Amino acid sequence: MQWWRRMRWEAAAVRRSALRAVRGPGSERNTLVQSLKAAAAAVLAWAVTGWWWGAPMALMAPWAAVALVQSTVYRSLVSAVQQVAVIGFGAVLAAGAAAATGNTTVAMALVLPLTVLMGNWTRFGTQGLYAPTTALFVLAYGSTSFADVGHRLLETLIGALIGIGVNALVLPPVHLKDVRAHLDRLPRETAELLRTMAAGMEHGYERADAERWHDRARGLHGTVAALHEARGWTRESYRFNPGHRLRRRGPALPPSERDSAWERASHHLMSLTRLLADAAGGSPSLRPPRSDALEALGEVLRRAAEVCVPEPARVPVPAPGPDGRGAQERRADALSDAWGAHGRLKALVVGEDPETATSLGGVVAETQQLLYTLEPEGTRS
Numbered sequence: 001m002q003w004w005r006r007m008r009w010e011a012a013a014v015r016r017s018a019l020r021a022v023r024g025p026g027s028e029r030n031t032l033v034q035s036l037k038a039a040a041a042a043v044l045a046w047a048v049t050g051w052w053w054g055a056p057m058a059l060m061a062p063w064a065a066v067a068l069v070q071s072t073v074y075r076s077l078v079s080a081v082q083q084v085a086v087i088g089f090g091a092v093l094a095a096g097a098a099a100a101t102g103n104t105t106v107a108m109a110l111v112l113p114l115t116v117l118m119g120n121w122t123r124f125g126t127q128g129l130y131a132p133t134t135a136l137f138v139l140a141y142g143s144t145s146f147a148d149v150g151h152r153l154l155e156t157l158i159g160a161l162i163g164i165g166v167n168a169l170v171l172p173p174v175h176l177k178d179v180r181a182h183l184d185r186l187p188r189e190t191a192e193l194l195r196t197m198a199a200g201m202e203h204g205y206e207r208a209d210a211e212r213w214h215d216r217a218r219g220l221h222g223t224v225a226a227l228h229e230a231r232g233w234t235r236e237s238y239r240f241n242p243g244h245r246l247r248r249r250g251p252a253l254p255p256s257e258r259d260s261a262w263e264r265a266s267h268h269l270m271s272l273t274r275l276l277a278d279a280a281g282g283s284p285s286l287r288p289p290r291s292d293a294l295e296a297l298g299e300v301l302r303r304a305a306e307v308c309v310p311e312p313a314r315v316p317v318p319a320p321g322p323d324g325r326g327a328q329e330r331r332a333d334a335l336s337d338a339w340g341a342h343g344r345l346k347a348l349v350v351g352e353d354p355e356t357a358t359s360l361g362g363v364v365a366e367t368q369q370l371l372y373t374l375e376p377e378g379t380r381s
Helices: 002-023 027-053 060-067 073-101 104-119 122-141 146-169 176-203 207-238 257-278 291-307 327-347 354-374
Strands: none
Touching (some): 027 060, 027 146, 060 122, 060 146, 176 257, 176 291, 257 354, 327 354
16 A cells, blocks of 8 residues: 555645646746747647658657757757757768668667767766667668758757747746745744754753754755755856846845855754754763753844844835834844853853863854854944
């Protein structure tokens, strides 16, 4: 019955993805749009080469078109160059081998090792597979004359142009939403983790609690890596994209300099949670801090959570909140309170015995680095 549960889980996941694609923008809708564009490009390429032109192997055109509706227009162009190169290589090599040997089986034995090796060359990426498959098509169909090879290349070129054109002119992909989603997710999840840790300091935490916090901190680091990747996709999606200025882009993204700050914050949280885990349990490798130190640490973490807010986009300053203060003012107050609590925590190190001072000093150092990392740009004295 394990396979049945797995199938039900997969079906539920597909259903959730389909609902998200229908309900609003997101990665699921982007995937749906690109899939429909690829299908439309293939049908159009077939209509041009198979129905209107009557090409002898019109399959090559939709085959090329569906593969070239890529995640960005730039990637479509690069993939087109790679695809035409490997298809041309496979077709010419197959035709030459067939002419030299006069035997399809012998020609396959000579050509396929070379084309498979070329297909594995990283310079051609995922398009490398088209070298051996094109050679197989040419040899299996017996279209080995140089006129036939010219037809194959022309059909491929038409399909490539149609795929690029559809991708560039019909809702050209721009990947801003993924960056914004990660920029909103990082401060929210960091704040949630800090609040959970603060509650643990109040009520006493176990090693298992600290291990769970450490896993969540590692998850934050994974989100930072996803943010870096999304930034790269966004930059690439603007290259050779004729329609990105016509798309609704919303506010400009915050500068990428703050990405490294969130990366450092995730590292400090991983180190802090590792220290707390090592200082807990039945036989800790570090002596656990006293309850008054944990109370001060909880206050630091609670105030630090209030500092974690999404990076502001380049839009007019939002209206003040119910208390009459703006978001940046509230953030500055929370940061000031966090530094005050950190000062009280640091003062406790002096009166501790060497073993306790070792563990508490590590906690003080990591929280200090964390607060410096969370400071808004230009506020450090």
